[in-house]
Amino acid sequence: MNIVKISSRNLFRNQLTAILNIVLVAFGIAILAVLFLAGSQISHKLENNAKDIDVVVGAKGSPLQLVLSSIYHIDYPTGNIAAQDAYKLMHHPMIKKAVPLALGDNYNGFRIVGTDSTFTQLYGLSVHKGAFWHRDLEVTIGSTVALAAKLKIGDSFFGAHGLTGNGDIHKQHAYIVKGILKPQGNITDNLILTNIGSVYKMHEEKAENTAHAHHGDDAKEINDKQITALLIQYKSPMSVIAFPRMVNQQTNMQAASPAMESARLFSLIGVGIDTLQWFAVFIMAVAGLSIFIGLYNAMKERKYDLAIMRCLGASKSKLFFLVMLEGMLVTLIGACIGILIGHIALEVVGSYQESSQARLTGLAVVPQEMYLICTGLFIGALASLIPAMQIYKVDIAETLTKDR
Structure with a gap:
């Protein structure tokens, strides 16, 4: 007796109920899949782009805006300094490297x-x-720039x-x-890199200024400019507290910590994610309840069939797993479809994002997706447990002697 084949056939005896349950499970799993995929990619992008950068110094304004514009390049700068x-600040004793x-x-x-x-380093x-x-007006471009442009x-x-x-x-x-x-990943x-003199040259009103070699003295290149x-990067962990305070209180600039601002950004969007x-x-709980009701009602209608199967040699335990498998098949199918929908949805959303730097993709895979499948199977097993236990209450003689 192939219980998988029998379970799959029983599953679609009431097609509308089965489809409804699969859709409910798929919808709930799809939302969670999108959240896991997006959260993983955003976290990876934030960590990868801010790696080894302890603090950002710029014009006073929003520290979050300063970090987003200077490290992630997805916002406008707060101004110039x-x-x-x-x-002078680049040569402060607390600083190991300044870009x-x-x-x-x-x-x-x-x-x-x-x-x-120092940026390349x-x-x-x-x-x-x-x-x-x-030299001025020479650029080195990122791989994505070369491909897209x-x-x-x-x-x-x-x-x-x-x-x-x-x-x-x-x-x-x-x-x-x-x-x-x-x-680089x-x-x-997504950047076009050049020397600072090139940026100055583009905004000069007079064209008679001569080009500067990049390997010259940086002090001459940036002197009297913005x-x-x-x-x-700090020289020691002790600078984490002292340096930002010094910059914010003693200069007309501000210091913003990428780690703190990233945490603040996540806290701002955390309410919506939760x-x-x-x-x-909630949707998956409703799906579990629907599966439970459907199987429980089906057991009343299938008592005669189950009694016949018992007479043909099927044990109570085999019939128990038969019913359990029906519920788990529903949630397994729903979970797989939900994960697929989640990937497609995120890919579609990512294709409409204007900023290529912050673009999300549905082509990535995260380990949490296996947990979603396991969660779906658990909900199916839990919803099927009580209906499956009704197997042990079926009286074969009484059921077969009743008029159907």
Whole structure:
């Protein structure tokens, strides 16, 4: 006696009820799958992009905005800071490494970042083709930029003012692609890197200024100018408390901790995530109740069939597992469909996201999905337990002698 085959046939004796139960389970699992996938990807992106960055220094304003714009490049900067003041801060005794950033332009939505060689050291960058920039108007582009913008070594392009769109194009100077980075799996894949002098040149009103070699003195390059922010590593853990306080109280700049602001960001969206999680749990509980009611009522109608099966040699334990399997099949099918729907939904949502840096994908797989399948099986087993126990109450002689 093949109990799997019998269970699958019994499952669809009442097709509408079975389909309804599968849809309920699938809907609840799909919500949880989307939350797990999105949460895992967001957490990975935040951790991977902010790796080894202890604090960000920039213009006063929202610290969260400063972190988002300087590390994740998904917001507008809080403003600019005097490059001379920033340069002095870069040589503070508490600082191990400081990376200057000059933002303000983009190409087809990809941000052009003025910086120096410390940026490549911070992220451990290496080139796939060509070389790193050396002079003004030379750029090294991320792998995603090269693919999406169809740029190759030696190509030239014009940057546009602002961090999005191509409204105000700087046609007086063209950037030249000198190198393409190896894929890093972080924000640098979506950036166009150049020296700070290139950013200054794009915004100069007079064209007679001469180019600066990148390998020259950084102090000369940023003197009497402005930059957007500094990415800083501490020399010792003791600086975590003292350095931000010093910057915030004694300068016209602010220091923002990526770890603190990321935690704050999650706390802001945490209420909505918790609400969706409880909603999904409620839907799955309703599905479990529906399965229980359906199987319980079915047992009353199938007592004669079960008695016949007992006469044919089926044991009580085998019939018990037969009923249990029916409920578990419903939730297993629903869980698999729900996970598939979750992946498709997240991929569709990700395709409509404007920011390529923060784009989510449904092509990823997370370990929590196995827990969702196990949870579905548990709900099916729990909902089927009481109906399955009715097997032990079936009196074969009494059931078979009754008129059907």
